[in-house]
Amino acid sequence: MDKLRQKDYFLFASAMYSQPISCSSLVEQATSPFVSFHQRLGCFHSDWHQHEWGQLIYAEKGCIHVNSRTKQILIPSGYGVWIPPDTDHEIRSTSSQTNIRSICFPVADNNGSLRQTISVFPMSTLLREMIRYTNRWNQGPVDEAQATTFLQTVQGLLPEEIDKAVIVYLPSTTHAKLLPITTYIQTHLARPINVQWLASEFGLSVRTLSRLFRQQLGTSFSGYCKIARIMRALELIELGCDNVSQVATDVGYESLATFSNNFLAICGHRPLQFIHSKRLY
Structure with missing residues (x-):
């Protein structure tokens, strides 16, 4: 089997053994005004869903695919994707190495740049470390006031990150x-x-x-x-x-x-x- 056929077979086999993830239930069951999700998932696929919160995803390892009703989007490792509030989408990966980090949180009404379109961009070192930091929120009690201030800072950084958006999507x-x-x-x-x-x-x-x-x-x-x-x-x-x-x-x-x-x-x-x-x- 030549190299290209091996890679095609790998992608097909990965899709066949993809684990289902319910993103909608993660948000619906949240007891805090945010969700922090950090996990090595391997091959997975989510349900189609939308939520009132915005979502920042960091592909730490492996490619992640995000599909909206109008776009097929690829997020390479080392890149992030911003999904605006109320955007119908699904998330999946065919990589066995997929390590995903994600935070969902309310977006200020006056922050129009975060309410427009899905954007993929190379993660800055600062934003990458900030999203990694939120993994601490899954390991014990969280000071919600402190977390809210932290996420407001993330919101302030995102427009500049989105300005670096790349066109890795197909209509x-x-x-x-x-x-x-x-x-x-x-x-x-x-x-x-x-x-x-x-x-x-x-x-x-x-x-x-x-x-x-x-x-x-x-x-x-x-x-x-x-x-x-x-x-x-x-x-x-x-x-x-x-x-x-x-x-x-x-x-x-x-x-x-x-x-x-x-x-x-x-x-x-x-x-x-x-x-x-x-x-x-």
């Missing part, structure tokens, strides 16, 4: 003609994907297919493929592939320079720089 669709096409793209990223061939294969004209991508997904066909390939590259890196040339090939790039430039444009780092930075977390 979602339920469109009857487009859904099978996006599914095909995501499962054949190692192969060249030609818009002319794909349109013909699914019984559409190139013009119609291009229009569907723009109207339904808000992006071009090539833009969708670029983000899908980089997100897949991030998953492969999380699985331990640290050979940049191999990763580029496995996600369908013939040019290493193009792969590196696209990776930089989306993630803010060159692939090798990203791989090296992971060793610091």
Whole structure:
């Protein structure tokens, strides 16, 4: 079995043995005005849920996927994601090494920047240590006034963190003609994907297919493929592939320079720089 097939098998097997987690019950059963959750979960999937509190998640190890009704989002290890209040979402991971840290808390009504959209960003050292600190709240009595002040400080830091947001998400669709096409793209990223061939294969004209991508997904066909390939590259890196040339090939790039430039444009780092930075977390 070649390396790419081994990685695909690993992802499939992980999904088959995924443990269910009820995030909604964690919030509903909370006796304090916040929830602090720190656990090595491995492969898991949550229920679809929403809550009145905002949620900050830190992927300490392993990739975490967050799906909203309009986006499929990837959070690489070392990155954080902010989920605004009242956002319907689910959380999952196919990594056996997943270590997740999360805090949920009320958001001030006048903090509009934290009520807009899901954002993924590289965690600063300060915010990373602050979310780790909240694990203490699970180990004994908590001074709620002190915790509230602490979380207000976190809220004050988040807008600056969100300003560093990266585009590691794909727009979602339920469109009857487009859904099978996006599914095909995501499962054949190692192969060249030609818009002319794909349109013909699914019984559409190139013009119609291009229009569907723009109207339904808000992006071009090539833009969708670029983000899908980089997100897949991030998953492969999380699985331990640290050979940049191999990763580029496995996600369908013939040019290493193009792969590196696209990776930089989306993630803010060159692939090798990203791989090296992971060793610091």
